Amino acid sequence: MTDRLSFQTALIHNDYVAPEGFAAFPQAIHHASTVLFKDVASMRSRKWQDKTAYTYGLHGTPTTFTLEARLAAIEDGKHCLLAPSGLSAIAMVDFAFLKSGDDVLIPDNVYNPNRELANWLTHDFGIAARYYDPLVGSGITDLIQPNTKLIWTEAPGSVSMEVPDIPAICKAAHAKGVLVALDNTWSAGIALRAFELGVDIVMQALTKYQSGGSDVLMGAVITQDATLNHRLELAHMRLGFGVSADDSYLVLRSLPTMKLRFDAHDAAARKIASWLQTRAEIATVLHPALPECPGHEIWKRDFSGAGGLFSVLFDPRYSEAQTDRFVDSLKLFKIGFSWGGVNSLAVPYRMQHMRHNWLHQGQLVRLNIGLEDPEDLIADIERAFKAL
Numbered sequence: 001m002t003d004r005l006s007f008q009t010a011l012i013h014n015d016y017v018a019p020e021g022f023a024a025f026p027q028a029i030h031h032a033s034t035v036l037f038k039d040v041a042s043m044r045s046r047k048w049q050d051k052t053a054y055t056y057g058l059h060g061t062p063t064t065f066t067l068e069a070r071l072a073a074i075e076d077g078k079h080c081l082l083a084p085s086g087l088s089a090i091a092m093v094d095f096a097f098l099k100s101g102d103d104v105l106i107p108d109n110v111y112n113p114n115r116e117l118a119n120w121l122t123h124d125f126g127i128a129a130r131y132y133d134p135l136v137g138s139g140i141t142d143l144i145q146p147n148t149k150l151i152w153t154e155a156p157g158s159v160s161m162e163v164p165d166i167p168a169i170c171k172a173a174h175a176k177g178v179l180v181a182l183d184n185t186w187s188a189g190i191a192l193r194a195f196e197l198g199v200d201i202v203m204q205a206l207t208k209y210q211s212g213g214s215d216v217l218m219g220a221v222i223t224q225d226a227t228l229n230h231r232l233e234l235a236h237m238r239l240g241f242g243v244s245a246d247d248s249y250l251v252l253r254s255l256p257t258m259k260l261r262f263d264a265h266d267a268a269a270r271k272i273a274s275w276l277q278t279r280a281e282i283a284t285v286l287h288p289a290l291p292e293c294p295g296h297e298i299w300k301r302d303f304s305g306a307g308g309l310f311s312v313l314f315d316p317r318y319s320e321a322q323t324d325r326f327v328d329s330l331k332l333f334k335i336g337f338s339w340g341g342v343n344s345l346a347v348p349y350r351m352q353h354m355r356h357n358w359l360h361q362g363q364l365v366r367l368n369i370g371l372e373d374p375e376d377l378i379a380d381i382e383r384a385f386k387a388l
Contacts, residue, residue: 058241109158137164149178212261344377
């Protein structure tokens, strides 16, 4: 009997191990479903929640652990969990901290898929979802019930751009033992220090500025508290959330330039928003850095930047058909959801279908200002105005 392996087996089993000591700037991409253990004792001693070791690809590889650590550092958090999308990150929070009979408060300007999820929780899971005025501030204390377990916030609202008073909401919530979660996607953790304002849980859609290429779907949930993170880890495991090493690498590759890109988006967006204020076609520019945006004074107090996303309300004399024609006439701005990529985007919204008490007149169009020359974007908008 020979110890020599057959050709087929030798294709699978090989004793070669690459030498240690290799170093390069890019993070290595570790693909894995199965993770190998050196012996049975090692397998039995490892715990999937202990990120000092590896158990199964779904629970993390060096690639995903590195991304989680870097995202936590950006937010000044201690723990981070990745999810397949921003919405799945929201779901992770809901299923970690809510059960049948509980109550959750959600701002009326919330990211619409969050609203859809909350309505599903209400209809099929016995969790009461109630909506509040995003500018309620400390007045939220009057809405908190004995069964209220979670308050969602979004700063600002990703379509109508109201800026909430996060510290006031957190103070009122914590006085009654209620957790506060913040969708901090708009500022990417760059322009708003959420934990310093009292937030317990930060959620982000990494699809936006962290990716920067309009080519990745991913979300993250970040905390400072180990007990909260433990509950999130259980929800993460039970829901089977995982992200690919390749997508994680794309986000890791983009993070070093995120602040530079964010600042460039911000500068261009402010220039275009200020120009739009001078146009008779526009009734209101909903940009948090401008005084006419609801919550502007709070933005000045709590934020250090604004990124590239804002909305405009057209003069009420223009119908939906006319503003749709305006959007269709844009050349450099493309029609599509999301933001944070290099390409500018425009999306018209039917606010009456999205908000319980939308009282503003005029059609709303949301603009994502990309990394094109702002003068070219202004010229594109000016040409499209003629289609009105």
